[in-house]
Amino acid sequence: MKLHQTYLSPFPTRVRLVLYAKGIEFEVVEPPGFHGDPNAKGDYLNVNPIGRVPALELDDGKVLPESEVICEYLEEAYPDVPLMPEDPWARAQVRLLSRISDIYLVMAMLPLFNMAATPPKTWDQEKIRRQLSEIGEALDFLEEYVGDKGYAVGTSLTHADGTLVPILLLVDEWLPIFRGPELWQRRPKLERYWREIGNDPICARLIEETRTALQQSMGRT
Numbered sequence: 465m466k467l468h469q470t471y472l473s474p475f476p477t478r479v480r481l482v483l484y485a486k487g488i489e490f491e492v493v494e495p496p497g498f499h500g501d502p503n504a505k506g507d508y509l510n511v512n513p514i515g516r517v518p519a520l521e522l523d524d525g526k527v528l529p530e531s532e533v534i535c536e537y538l539e540e541a542y543p544d545v546p547l548m549p550e551d552p553w554a555r556a557q558v559r560l561l562s563r564i565s566d567i568y569l570v571m572a573m574l575p576l577f578n579m580a581a582t583p584p585k586t587w588d589q590e591k592i593r594r595q596l597s598e599i600g601e602a603l604d605f606l607e608e609y610v611g612d613k614g615y616a617v618g619t620s621l622t623h624a625d626g627t628l629v630p631i632l633l634l635v636d637e638w639l640p641i642f643r644g645p646e647l648w649q650r651r652p653k654l655e656r657y658w659r660e661i662g663n664d665p666i667c668a669r670l671i672e673e674t675r676t677a678l679q680q681s682m683g684r685t
């Protein structure tokens with residue numbers, strides 16, 4: 465199995481959590497043309513015509529794009545080490561946290577990611593102010609629903625941790641370049657989650673991998 469991905473993007477990180485947790489062997493392929501790399505995506509567009517990362521390539525050559533769909537596929541194809549709770553309400557909480565992150569938080573961060581690739585003196589301060597306000601609102605939504613027992617939902621690893629860990633790391637480490645809202649201020653549940661989730665060895669590994677990629681990318685720009 466191959467995971468076409470970058471370590472900087474939060475979406476493949478969500479998939480790596482599943483692969484690590486379930487002990488599935490895979491090869492990492494890092495396609496060109498992402499995160500400011502001026503090279504064309506080239507052959508990767510034949511692998512994944514959507515042109516985004518991640519894409520999971522099975523041993524028989526079939527390719528699946530879209531992180532959430534990949535995670536659901538892996539959950540069904542490799543049911544050992546379940547990453548979904550059994551209780552329907554808890555399952556809904558896993559999906560809710562991922563949905564809030566994808567729809568509200570990631571969408572609010574995207575314009576700032578794009579802006580960060582341009583010279584700071586061209587940055588639209590009003591746009592930055594609006595995006596930071598939306599990011600703060602999305603973090604408030606997460607504060608409402610995130611669990612308080614060491615994991616995003618319940619007392620063990622779920623797909624919601626795969627969603628939250630990389631995006632919170634980006635908010636924490638990357639957002640300060642825009643003088644963003646202090647992530648943990650007035651958000652004690654999120655603060656506790658962030659403090660405790662690093663105790664999980666798989667999440668600690670994801671944090672380390674993302675932090676290394678972030679430092680490399682900042683050194684490059």
Ligand SMILES: N[C@@H](CCC(=O)N[C@@H](CS)C(=O)NCC(=O)O)C(=O)O
Nearest residue numbers: 473475498499516517518530531532
């Ligand atoms: N909905 C997609 C989003 C994936 C996505 O947008 N990935 C970004 C990287 S963070 C990407 O590939 N963007 C296209 C590009 O950078 O050219 C998923 O969940 O897999």
